[in-house]
Amino acid sequence: MQEDFLHYLWKHKKIHITHLKTVMGKTVVVKNVGTHNFNSGPDFFNAQLIIDNQLWAGNVEIHIKSSDWYLHNHEIDNAYNNVILHVVWEHDIEVFREDNSPLATLQLKDFVNEGLLKSYKTLFGADNRWINCENEFSNVNDFVLANWKERLFFERLEQKAGVIDDLLTQSKNDWETVLFKMIFKNFGLKVNGEAFFSLANSMSFTVVRKMQNDLFKLEALLFGQAGLLENDTQEPYFLKLLKEYSFTKVKFNLKTIGVLPVQFFRLRPLNFPTIRLSQLASLYFLHQNLFSKVIEIKSLDEFYKLFKVETSSFWKTHYTFQKESKPSNKGISKSFIDLLLINTIIPLKFCYAKHQGISIQDEILELIASIKSEKNNIISAFNNLKPVSKTALDSQALIHLKTKYCDTNLCLKCAVGNVFLNNKLLNQET
Template identity: 65%
Template sequence: MRENFLHYIWKFKKFDILHLKTTQLEPIHLVSVGRHNHDSGPDFFNAQLKINNQLWAGNVEIHIKSSDWFVHNHEQDKAYDNVILHVVYEHDTEIFRKDNSQIPTLELKEYIDKELLINYNKLFSNKNKWINCEQDFAQVDSFVLNNWLERLYFERLERKSKNIEDLLKASKNNWEAVLFNLLAKNFGLKVNGDSFLSLAESIPFSVVRKVQSKQEQLEALFFGQAGLLADDVQNTYYKTLCIDYEFLKQKFQLSNKQVVPLQFFRLRPSNFPTIRLSQLASLYYEHQNLFSKIISITSKQDFYEVFNIVTSSFWETHYTFLKESKHTKKQLTKAFIDLLLINTIIPVKFSYAKQSGKDIQDEILELAKTIKSEKNAIIDAFNNLKPTSNSALDSQALLQLKTEYCNKNKCLQCAVGNALIIK
């Protein structure tokens, strides 16, 4: 038995509320359970109830046992002087306020449905499970699960929007700069994400604006800030980049001392930072007002057209500056664009609409449903329990479920946990 379970029972009235009596056998009529307090002080504020037809208004404190009142020294704390009812699972002693007046006690043990307790104990019985409900996850009604996943998806977007708000403040409300930083991070993928973000943050977006009409200068800017132009390479393209970068570095007083070093190790050649930086440069060369475009379009196909980007010609025959390779057009794949949509474009669109006071939830839902589900260990594990993830909406929601609910044992705040407890 956990105290938060009793909070849940009380808050949602999951007990027989029609025949309540105090431990002194005084009838209780519950008018309002009060407001759940998650900070210090009594557990529920401003509850209303009648005891022996006398209306009381005040706070409610909840414990496993009555004696916990003294274990927590509440009898010495003025914050508990306004407690009008002590709700416990098991009554083992009378309790008193600081002025020695007795507080009425409700023992819940006899009012909670036995099946509810069995289901609760089953959910939290095995600590070695991947998630608490893994044995029963497949039984959850699809309607309940799908509605819960939609809520979780927007929870995850809300969390991402807070990070975007921080970037927005740092950039003095420059949405183009925020988009540039987030795109750079995601072009770097997991291995070089922090490096690409530090690179983007080392370049004022006004500088990107000034040079983006010249693709080679934009590449020089990115490669130079990334520390990739410090070697002795004997080819015309490399030497031109070095000359351009030295000019830009002096003109705009740039420094790359805070840029995190790039990694090539254990990357597929198509994900080498050289290729991704050239593609990022091509994106900003092709689209002078990228933020306006991504805000105005809504369909996945339109986004595929915007991000139909290839490297500059040098990289069609190279993966590094030194070694020539077979000629290939190195363009952004649809799978890569999907990742940009999931991790950058949709969160930015959501956050911008929120800042602008617009509701685009339906638009966001429709777009997310058209994008393929991500594939990773967490998504695979959920799908093994029950085929669940059919789109990016589902996969993002499942990641939110695992990290923010399952891992933190918040089953009582989860629609899946609730459905399994109250069968």
């Protein structure tokens, strides 16, 4: 038994509400369950109850056992002096307030529908399930699921906005710098994301601004800071970059302390850090005011045009400095741009709008819904239960659902879990 379940029962009145009595036999009429408190203090504020024909206004505290009152030292905490009802699953001891006055206690297990209790045990009781409701997930109404996914998507955006706010504080409200750091992390993907992020953090964006009109200087800066110009090779382009970077490093007093080493191992050649850094250099060479362009653009096609950049000419015949390869254009693919939009651009647009005091939810929803669903183990598993992920809105919502609700057993705060419990209750009552 979890306290969250008891909160759920009380908050949503999933009990025999018309027959309530305290353990001392006094009748309880619930006028208002109160406001759920998620911080310190009693669990529900400002409840209104009629106990033994007397109206009470105050707080409600909920525990598994009555003795938990003393286990949590509530008897010496002034914050609990205004508790008018102690709601417990099992009454095992009499409870008194700080002034020694007895506290009215309601034992919930006497008033809970057996079908609902059975459903709760079914939901949380089985082992070796990918998610608790996997046997019922396919039966969830599409309308309910669609609304829940939209809410989950915005919860995930809010979470990402918190990271952006931290970067904004660090950069003294320089949005261009924040975008620069986020784009670098995104270009590194999972393997080199942190290394690319540390690279972006190793230098002021002011240095990048001063070099944006020269692609070669930008490449020298990025390759040098990433530690990719430290190999012993006589390749002419490498030596030219090294010479330029050596000058730039002294000129701007650049440091590489804290820059994580980039990885090539087990990466497809198109994802080699050399290729991604050259693409980044080209991107900032082509777009002097990237942040303002990102904010202005609204459609997916416009974003595809904005980020349609390729490497410099040297990398058309190379993946590394050491070995020449067959000539090929190494532009940024649409699928990579989709990831960039999902993980960087859309969260940034959302966060910027919040700081401006405006809402762009409709614009965000239209954009994310125009992007194809991501493909990963979580999405595949959900789709095996029920085909639910067609767009990036779906996939982002489902990733959030799995990691923040399913994996932490927050089924009682999930629309799917509530549907499961309510349906079982209705089936018991009909």
